[in-house]
Amino acid sequence: MHNEAMIAVVDNDESVRMALDSLLRSSGYTVRTYSGAHEFLGSDGPFITSCLICDIQMPQMDGIALYEELATRAIHIPVIFITGNPCAQRPPGNHARTPIAFFPKPFSTEKLLACIEAVLAKPH
Template sequence: MCSKAMIAVVDNDESVRMALDSLLRSSGYTVRTYAGAHEFLFSDGPLLTSCLISDIQMPDMDGITLYEELADKGIHLPVIFITGNPYAQRPPGRCARKPIAFFPKPFSSEKLLACIETVLNQRN
């Protein structure tokens, strides 16, 4: 495991942020949480992040737009999308690049952690 890896969690639902923060910290990761996309974009988070976990549906800016904004700034992070939409099967069609993974809520902690580990190992 990449214990020095910083995982950013962007979700407007505080309970999801807290749960992911707890899960990721207990797995040895450094974690920063953000209540929205703008909060993440206008922080040092994009420069420090090894992997981004972002909700797709958020009120200030959705996850797909966040993904595109990062790319426009030349920041290419692996992104794992999560969503509370029970009917979602994959990210919306307007996503020009493919995210690393997509997890409908509730998701398996084990599968999420395995996905993060795979992403981080591929970056090294």
């Protein structure tokens, strides 16, 4: 189905990681979860991820800072941000591409899956 598409989930909330992992696996995706930005950056995740679902508000390094760090490393992964606080959104710095979407928690799983499908259908 989507075997070659690897979706990474970066969120410090374990319940959110587990829920997204279950949802995405049941939809046919390969999934890796990370409890924070530094864990993701220190893994092979940035090089094998087809789409990144990332919380904005996390301790140590927030999701936007992670996105900017990936851009400075010339790693351009399509990113879907999720956030419990939509007011926390800020645009990424100039060198980062515009994120694909922002989903406030709780979000529609159907809309999230449709967004992922659209991302993976586009050539990057």
